[in-house]
Every structure is written in C-alpha cells, then in structure tokens.
Amino acid sequence: MGQPSKEQCCSSRTKHEDRLSMLTDDILLSILGRVDTATATRTSVLSKRWRDLPWLLPVLNLRVWNFLPHPCPEPIAAHHMDQAMSRLTKATRSFLADPNSKSTIIKRLSLQLYVTGDYTREIGPLARDAIDCGVVKKLCLAIVDEKDPRDCEHEYMLQQALAVDGFFTAYPSVFQCLTKLRLYNVRFAEWDMQHLLFDSCKQLNQLSLSHCDVGDSSVWQINAPDSKLRILEVRMSCLKRIEVLCLPKLKHLRWDEWFCFEAPLRFGSVPSLKGLGLICGATIDHQEFSLSQVLHGTRNIHALTLDFEGERLWIQPEGKQLCHAFKQLRKLSICGIFVDFDLLWTINLLEAAPSIEIFSIWDHACQDDEQLRTRTGYKAQRTKPSWSMPKFTSSETWQLRELEIVRFRPQELQISFLRSVMERASNLKMVLLKEDKEPCDACDSMNTPRGGFCPADKGEQEAIVKQLTDGVGSSARIIFPNSGGS
Template identity: 30%
Template structure:
C-alpha cells in the first residue's frame, strides 16, 4: 500500500525491526537471499518437473494451458507433449450458460482460435506421445469446422488417439432459431460429416445441438461414426411426431434433451448401458426398448401435465432385463408413473438396486413410492427428494390452466400384501425432510417393511441461488424450513420413529 508521498508504508512491526536492528529479521532475509527466493528469480511454476507440469496443464482448457506456457521459456515446449486436450470456443450460443460473459463476436473469434490452435498443436506435437483424450467444443461454421476436422483426421491417421469427442453447437441459441434455421443447421452438419467422414469415423463421443434432421440423417451419422460410444442430442429432432430409430454396435450411452420426437426406438444396441431422456413431447411411451441386453441405468426427467400418458414401467421396461439404477425427476409437478402390482413389475425390476426419485412435490403423500419395495426384491438404496422448486415451476394460474398443469394430488397406492417384508434395502435418503406427520409416517412405514435397513440419512431442502430472486407473491407461498437443528429436536424425531438408538438416523448438513 502506498502513502500520500508515493512511498510504501511499512507495518509497525517492520518499523520496529528496522529501528532495533533485529538480528532474527536480518537472518531471515539473508537466508531468503541465499536460497534465491526473490521476485527477480522468476515464477515457481516453471521450476516444477515436466511430468507434474503436464499433469496440471491437462486439467485446464488447452488454450489457457498454452497461454500459461508462453509466459515461460522453460515451458514453451510443453504443449507439444500434452496427452489430453480440451479446446473450447468459450460459453457459446445454445449452451444455456448463465455465466456467459462473451459477446457473439468474441465467441466467433474464440471459435477461430480453437480451429487454428487445433491445427497447430496437432501438427507440431510429439507423435511418440499418444493422445489419450481429445475433446473439442466448437460452433458449426464451415471454415473453422473443416480446419478442426482435417487436423483431427491427420492426427488419427499418424498418431494413436484414444477418446475423441466433438461438441458441436450452432451460432444461434435454440430460442432464437426458426424452423428454417434448425433445418439449415442440420444440412450444414450433414455436409460436414460427408466432407470429413474419416474424422467422424474415429469419434468416440458426439454432442449435437439445435438441429432438425431428415428421417434418415441421424441413422446415417451413426453408421459413419463406427466407434461412437456416447451420443448426446440437445434440441435435435426430425420434426413433430417423428420417430428416431437407433442401431449401433458400439454405443454405450445415449442422452436426449428436449426435441419433438414422438418416440425413440432403441432397436439394436448390444452395448448400451445408460439412457438419459429429458423433457420429451409425446402422449405415448417416449421410448421403445428392443435389443438392449446391457442397459443398466435409466434416467428420465419430465414436467408432467394433465393430458399426458402415465408411464407403466412394466410395459416401458418389458425388454430391459438388467436394469439396476433408475432415476426419475418429476420437476415438482405431476407424478407421471403409476404404482403397479408386484406381479407385473417384479419381472422387469428383479435386478433393480438403486432408485432415485427427484423433485417430488411438497405436501403429497409419499406412500406410493413403496411400490418399488414391493416389486424390486433386491433394491439396496432408495433416495427421494421432496422440493417445490419454485424458480423452475410455472406459477401463473392462467398459464397453468391453459397448458394443463395439475394441482397437487396424491397418488393412490395400497400394499398388495399388507405385511410384506423387504430384506435387502439398507439405506434410505430423504432430501427436503421436514418434521411433520407425512415424513414421519413414511419413515415408519419403511422401517416396518425394510427389516434390514441400517441407515436413514435426512437432509434439509436443497438450496437454489435463483430462488432468492422470486417475485414477492411467490416468496409468500414458500414455507420456511423446519429442519431440526438442535440435538434436542433430533432426539425427539428419533424417539418419534420408535427407535431406541439414534445410530441409524443421520441428520446431514
């Protein structure tokens, strides 16, 4: 800190040390000088061993890593020795990143920089060092895209490349796209794939956004991407009421966000293990499972409305023999699965071990979730989250009425065998726990039927920063949390559950 005369102020202890001629202070300064720990001796980062520096640089965006290396002569050659690359055109349109600080012109310049750096670094790097991971996020612009793809193709032909991933965005966000824009972007992508088929043939992961394809376009892309293990589609479809048929010998993961497919048919995917489908637009079953012998994880998210079909898991999962992990997110609205009897469900849930029910609406009876215990004899863990997440919910009464949003209503369920016992559930997790009759009765029911449960973890409501910006009339609807904070409050809950020992119940922060 500078004083008024422009000199640097010294602390009181420093002035006392100078006045008294403190020997210890002089010894410390002399010791520092002997070891060269002065600002003039350069930064400490460049003095680290190369293997440690490379480990650090491979954890950040490659553009940032290169900028760091430019600042030091000792590090100039390190970019040619990297084995992992992540090149990104910043927070680009379509990414829905609230923290985006880039203007369109800045993003396009960054996109061009990504293309140039990809070309330069893949041409000059040490070919003896294998590329274990190559991830490039860029905007679909003809010149830049071709530069990137041809550089990657050369690397694939001359060097060993492990996992290669393209994340391809469009220059417009989906909300700004007309139907003609979506069709044009898909046409550009098709031309791109056709011009660089050798690059796409080597990709292991592909993420596409904001495109409306012809009926056979996505199957053709999949047939080109022979090594593809993960396909992610965001705001992509083939038009309203279209059907997407997916066949692939290597695909392990499929994620679809939004889009207007009437149905996605997973006809022949022998290695498929994970499916994530968020926000489908159909009044029928959104997925058809054909030959998917290894599918073990299914994640579905949907804001349910009155007119849409309730899913019957016994039908939806009829051809899924090995499901072990099921995640359903209800977005604080209508429950869109129906509790079915064990006779129908047990054949498809016989290997289920983990169930996560996310964003169940507050105030509704939770007893219906017990049908999973009835139907899944090997279930080990049940996790539920109860939360009215107001900042993502439709709150205007007229809007809710117009688009068929439902009022809160309990889902009817009664056990088919009143005294059934579940022997494998060991853990129950509740996010959004409140010390009211509904939660307490629910936990007591679990304890009655799950005879070997060893852990109950109770969490307060989730916290969302955006919910602090709600309109006053919405904030008035939010009931303050009564999550137990004191030891005495927690003791009362444990006793209310009829437990002699508190060891089983964990109040998590």
C-alpha cells in the same frame, strides 16, 4: 511493514521456480491436465520449463466455451461466438499443425465448436491430418448451438443438420476415432440419423442429443447390433418415441424432457442396460403410462431415476406388474415430488423391488413457486397420486440399507412415510435427512417453504429422531449430514 524490495521479489520468484523445477514432467502435465487448454497455454510464458509442456499433454481439450468472454453475457452475441471460434481455430492450429513432427500421442482430443463462418474449414483439415497420421487416437466432438430450443423453427434445425452433415462428409477421417458426440438443435432426415450415428460412427460409445429429432412427433428406431454405444442422452426432444430395437452394448439411457404425450420409450434387445433416467414435468396434455410396459424387454436395470420436476405423476399406479423389470434393481431415485403429495405411494415400488439397497427421494423448493410455473407454462393441475398402499407384499426380505431424503421437512407426510419404511425394512442401516444439495437463486429468494426447513439445531434433530423411532423396531442410524450430527 515496508514494501518488499525488487531483490526480495526476484528471490521469491526464483525460489518458486526452483520448487517447480524439482517436479517431474509427469506431475506438471498432471497439473496442466486439470485446467482448460486456454489456461494451460497461458502457462507457457511462466518460465522456460513450462514453455513446451502444454504441447505434451496426452489429453487435449479445445472447447469454444473456454474462449468466450468472462463473465459471458446472456444471450451470447454473434460477434462473441465469432471471436471465440477465431481464438479456438488459432489454438487448434498451434497444437495440431504439422502433426508428423509431434513426438507425443494425443490419447483423447475433445473438440467443441460452433458451425459458424469458415472456421471449420481450417479446424476440419487439422483434425483430419492429426487422425490420419495416428497422432490423435480418440476424438470427442461437440457441435454446439446457443439458440434457445423454443426459438428453433423447422428450417433452422434443417440448416443445422446440413452443417453437421457437411462437416462429416468433408472430413470422413473423423469417423475413425469418434468415441463421443454431442449435438444441439439438429433435425435429421430419418436415414441420415441412422447412417451418421450408427452406420458411420463405428467407435461411438457416448451420444448426447439436445433438441434433436427427425421431425415433430416422429418415431426414432435404433437398430444397431454392431454399435459400441454405451451411453445415450436425449434432452428436450420432439420425438414421439424412441424405439431401441437393438443396442447390445447400451448401459445407460437418460431422457430429459419429452414433448410427446404418451410413453416415450420402447425397448427391444438391450441386454447390457443397467441405468435409466426419465425426467419430465408433465403438462396438462401428458398422459400417464405404464412403467412396466416401458421397461418390458429390459433384464438388468440396476439404477432407476424418475424425476417429476414438481408436477403431477406421469406413471400409472402399478405394483406387482413391476416385479419382473425390477428384479435386479439396486438403486431407486424418485425426484421432484410436489411438496403436498404424500410419499406412501412409493412403497409400491419398494415392494415390487425387494432387491433395492439405496432409495433416494428429492424435491425442490422453487418447484412450488406458482409464479414460476405460470411463466414456464406448467399450469396442469397437480392431482395427488391415485396410488393406494400396496395390496401385496413381497415374500422376500427387503435389502434396503440406505434411505435418503433430500430437502427433508419435519412434516407429517414425510414422518409417516419414514416410519412405514423403517418398520418394513429390517436391513436398514442408515436414514439420511438432508438439505438441498444444490440450492438455486429461486429457492434463496423464497420465504420459508411449506413444512419448514430441515432442522439444524441439535435439540430439534433429537425431537425428530424420537418421532421416527418411538414404537418402531429399527436399529437404523438417523443422520443429518449437513449439520454433521445424528
């Protein structure tokens, strides 16, 4: 077939533009809203129709990461960060300069930046003026840093705190509509942290702190009865403990990796708290703590995630002690259980929470890679759980209706656990036996993992179903979602 003529190409382009012209601005803006702002801006050269559309977006995402080279080298070089901030500043200027002339209200501005060079001295006033004249209604701010937390010394983190504090001090209008804040590698003086995050940010409802603290092994007390904060995320913190004395609107809290060696949390008044996630790979120095004591003060936990990242358990054996804290629990996820640990100990948690409707267990193949563990410093002995089968049984009927095992393996440890739960859970409707939802390069490079793979062959699956159901009075469906069979 010959190449299309110039006339044919022009005709095809015209038809394409005609199809676009039939769409309303609302639909076109919805399309643009699904891509990053850098991409949306480039569409302005497509046609006259698209020329002004990016400047009509009601939600504006100006993220420095979108202006880094693609693919981006690791680690990110300083000159790449500088170039990205230069481009971000130019984009911010094009959208926010002369805000009084804008006819469109920006319902939410998401701004992500590095505090490098003098770029914030231009971006700050642009954001301030847009807020002051009412063009920007809500602001989501992320002040990011590319330095590995392990390489961040005390002086560096104090410098980051000074830069962050300087930005807010120079442009206090930001506080008026700041609803989401994300910070990296910041070490505050204690009074600065409370003042900045709670006394000043009156509208803040989501806070994410990655490697931020008020000093090594320090205690961060949060007492903010007037705060609107709903979501608190903490990652890789050197805090000894967070004491949430009063956060009445807090709904979800997640702590990913703590370096203290005792219970990382203490709750006071958190009447709205419904979701809690604790994620940590225990080293040899981590002590087991009482989960019931950590949860003391909570009343309405609906979803709980415990992730041990393939290491030993960091919670003490408990059963009846958890009943009060678990009385509203609906979903329980136990993740990162070492492959040689049995699962029967988790029945203690089910007995303590007969209200649980969804129970999910997950492990990860690469967490059994000894070389990887040695490289990352996790050399603690993986002692098997000292939990015994529960000595008490709940007088209430289990409400469990869905049981999920991610990365199921046809080995005795999992089979015996599944049979035990199926015998006890009279309301169980569904057992999901899945492969890993998010395989990684380390997993892909491994040989056959312990226990083999999740069976994909129909005959193997039928054999597993027979193993699970023989002599067990359960009507639950056993489903292998990855293969589409059951």
